[in-house]
Amino acid sequence: MIQIKDMSKWYGDFQVLKDITEEIKQGQTVVVCGPSGSGKSTLLRCINGLEPFQKGEIFVDGVSVSDPATNLYKLRTEIGMVFQRFELYPHMTAIQNITLAPMKARSKPRKEAEAKAMELLQRVGIPDKAHEYPANLSGGQQQRVAIARSLVMEPKIMMFDEPTSALDPEMIKEVLDVMIGLSKGGMTMIVVTHEMGFAREVSDEIIFMDEGMIIERGTDISFFQKPKNPRTKEFLDKILI
């Protein structure tokens, strides 16, 4: 579903990503972890073409992201993205947040878009919040609206960039539950997170990034039990206290 081949990215002279190679098959959930500044967010942004990269290639469902002939707007409708700080449009209600893209990017009639939005709000457990503005929702509820906003485009892939790290502990679970449901339902997912419980439960692969490189990878058991790289061990010790 996603193939990354020898991909490198620079910001000016600074190389953020170094020769990243990774393959994610349909239905797999890959967890990405690593210290701050290691390039995790940048990697996600390259996959859906939000940021350009200078070397290597990325294919999403067979389509090259860096090919100038690729319609990135269309490609992005197939890759949902969820952010640390939710990024709901504050001047729109929950349901307006969700229906904007189907109505504008896919010219769906309002009725149809709203019916679909309600169905998704039901699925993430907050149908009663449809007409609330984001600021009146808790963090966990906002993040679930954000997930519904991505799902409404019926993406083939979902990317999550630290979706629970801005949440209070009691809200983390409600968001993780939605994500676990998605993963078990067969969604292809890339999740940047340090929630190792989540990683254990659903990930098919965990990759550990440091200074722009993937320095360790494995299925969860090997990853947790005997990290090969001392940096990985050091990092895991910190987050697994």
Add this chain to the structure above:
Amino acid sequence: MGLAYEFDWGVLWRNPYGMYLLQGIWVTIKLGLIGWAIALSLGVLIGTVRISPWRWLRLIGTAYVEIFRNIPFMVQLFFWYYAGPMLFGEALQYRINSIIGLNYYVAIIALGMYTASRVAEHTRAGFSAISRDHYYAALSTGLTHPQMYRHVIIPYALRIIIPPLTTEFLTIFKNSSIAMTIGVLETTFMSYKIDSETFHGLESTTGACLIYLALGLVVVRLMGILESRLKIPGMIGR
């Protein structure tokens, strides 16, 4: 035989002076409102262009802002009025110069273009107050750049910058008084005219002061209503 100044507040409403002032107010309102419409649309456009991915568009935007906000408004007004028509070449120049009410049009356009440079800067500040991920969130759902600006970024940014826009809206009415220097019969011009015909400048300029004050208070009130209407629900009032 006192030489003391004798007040005559009647110059503010007696015929024909009262009519002068009313005409002046009407012209001031037109200058302010139409100038503002230009300033807001052009300013938001240029502010948007300044953060666009296209370098040459950004350059044009930056050049516009720097030229228009760094030259005193009165100089700009003179430039457009006296030199402006020449920019269109000899043939058109005479036709333009013979337009009736040219000074009104020049004043409105000059006010609009000058204020647009300031609106553009506020707009840009509003845009940069919005996080990078917010733009990415909109794009990641498949919206195009124009759709993202139109539905997500501009509505959000405008709400952020309503307070400085209120100031600009006020300032455009105040700056419109400078249009008298090219003979536009707006409030300030009319108050001078009353002075020159009656020698009651104290009363007529006091009248002008009150008129500008009243207009300003109306603008503040209107913007206040707009702000509370558009206030992002649940956010603490600014």
